Amino acid sequence: MSRVAAAETSMILGETISRVLSRVNALSDVGPGWTRPSYSDLESAAHVIIEDEARRLDLDVRRDAAGNLFARMQGSDPQAVPLYVGSHLDTVSQGGAYDGQAGVAAALALVAALRAEGIIPLMDIVVTVTRAEESVWFPVSYIGSRAALGRLDREELQAKRVDTGQSLADHMRRQGYDPEAVLDATPPAPARFLEFHIEQGPVLHGAGEPYAIVTAIRGGLRYRSASIHGVWAHSGAAPREGRADAVVALADLIMAMDRVWAEMLGEGADLTVTFGRVDAAGPAHAMAKVAGTLEFCLDMRSSDVAALDTADARLRAEIARIEAERPGIRFDLGRQSRSHPAALSAAMADLVERGAAMRGDRPRRMLSGGGHDAAAFAAAGWESVMVFIRNWDGSHCPEEGMDEADLVRAVEAVHAALVGGGGS
Numbered sequence: 001m002s003r004v005a006a007a008e009t010s011m012i013l014g015e016t017i018s019r020v021l022s023r024v025n026a027l028s029d030v031g032p033g034w035t036r037p038s039y040s041d042l043e044s045a046a047h048v049i050i051e052d053e054a055r056r057l058d059l060d061v062r063r064d065a066a067g068n069l070f071a072r073m074q075g076s077d078p079q080a081v082p083l084y085v086g087s088h089l090d091t092v093s094q095g096g097a098y099d100g101q102a103g104v105a106a107a108l109a110l111v112a113a114l115r116a117e118g119i120i121p122l123m124d125i126v127v128t129v130t131r132a133e134e135s136v137w138f139p140v141s142y143i144g145s146r147a148a149l150g151r152l153d154r155e156e157l158q159a160k161r162v163d164t165g166q167s168l169a170d171h172m173r174r175q176g177y178d179p180e181a182v183l184d185a186t187p188p189a190p191a192r193f194l195e196f197h198i199e200q201g202p203v204l205h206g207a208g209e210p211y212a213i214v215t216a217i218r219g220g221l222r223y224r225s226a227s228i229h230g231v232w233a234h235s236g237a238a239p240r241e242g243r244a245d246a247v248v249a250l251a252d253l254i255m256a257m258d259r260v261w262a263e264m265l266g267e268g269a270d271l272t273v274t275f276g277r278v279d280a281a282g283p284a285h286a287m288a289k290v291a292g293t294l295e296f297c298l299d300m301r302s303s304d305v306a307a308l309d310t311a312d313a314r315l316r317a318e319i320a321r322i323e324a325e326r327p328g329i330r331f332d333l334g335r336q337s338r339s340h341p342a343a344l345s346a347a348m349a350d351l352v353e354r355g356a357a358m359r360g361d362r363p364r365r366m367l368s369g370g371g372h373d374a375a376a377f378a379a380a381g382w383e384s385v386m387v388f389i390r391n392w393d394g395s396h397c398p399e400e401g402m403d404e405a406d407l408v409r410a411v412e413a414v415h416a417a418l419v420g421g422g423g424s
């Protein structure tokens with residue numbers, strides 16, 4: 001049995017989570033909320049804090065060529081498959097206090113508790129902090145984790161960061177990393193990956209449940225820079241007949257895709273359809289003008305690749321219809337980008353469930369709507385699982401709320417799974 005009582009373990013988990021969150025969240029660009037762009041000085045500074053925390057726990061700290069951080073607690077059996085536990089520290093612009101950092105704090109807390117208890121699990125536990133998880137900065141999914149896994153390609157290194165216009169390769173170099181070495185690196189042998197993360201949705205908060213086990217992560221099909229070309233005209237002089245109004249064409253497409261979404265849900269498909277940015281407010285647009293151009297983006301997500309393909313085919317059919325019905329209107333979807341849906345590990349889900357049962361919890365199993373590094377690990381053949389923590393007031397926004405006690409409870413479940421006989 002461990003040297004310290006369960007109450008003390010909870011206290012160590014709580015203190016570590018609080019301290020790490022407040023240290024990391026002291027780092028941000030100007031508010032509101034928290035902004036730590038991918039491959040920025042702020043993201044690097046946050047990684048330094050975790051490195052400092054890891055050294056205090058006497059972990060073996062290593063960074064790979066892309067700047068991902070791995071802090072290893074040696075297990076007792078070198079043959080046991082290592083368990084990587086972690087998340088990311090970059091944020092969207094004006095994001096929240098928990099997306100990413102909660103999972104990193106939880107990983108450190110788990111190891112801190114084991115250290116205090118004098119427990120050495122069978123397998124190595126590797127606190128993992130990825131770089132550049134938030135795909136708002138570069139139009140590439142899961143940059144850090146895919147780099148770690150040997151799955152980032154040369155073309156993706158040339159992707160430009162939206163605010164600086166500099167390439168991913170340049171940003172890596174500026175933070176002291178080596179894009180050429182990223183391409184040549186040998187990835188670690190597939191092991192196990194566990195990510196604690198806020199839900200970023202209303203399900204758990206609405207149901208009054210503190211945490212859940214994630215069984216799959218939705219993939220996405222995106223058009224990040226689509227546009228519509230019509231004909232500029234005077235708002236008072238151009239008759240309704242003969243107008244090629246880009247705003248009306250987009251409205252038509254949005255309503256059509258909302259119907260497609262409802263129909264596909266009715267047929268049992270898993271799908272979300274979101275037009276996240278609609279831009280008819282450039283310098284050429286004005287009150288007295290019929291809009292001759294418009295830019296937009298479209299984000300469709302599903303746990304099923306076939307559903308994404310169907311939605312994409314129906315999108316193109318609707319565009320063809322609108323172009324036929326509205327002469328002068330032409331859509332340009334621009335480049336398509338995709339992230340693949342990922343099924344997570346049933347065995348890992350069972351492991352977390354056993355630990356939860358030991359502390360009297362019965363977490364539900366659910367899908368993740370947002371993309372996460374766990375999807376990249378799963379795609380690379382790792383046994384991966386996520387534990388979602390209840391949150392409220394949205395996510396990717398300054399209001400993003402979470403109770404640290406919920407996170408402590410979820411880490412207790414994983415801790416129980418590891419030390420209570422479920423971790424071999």
Ligand SMILES: [Zn+2]
Pocket residue numbers: 088099100133197372
């Ligand atoms: Zn995240």
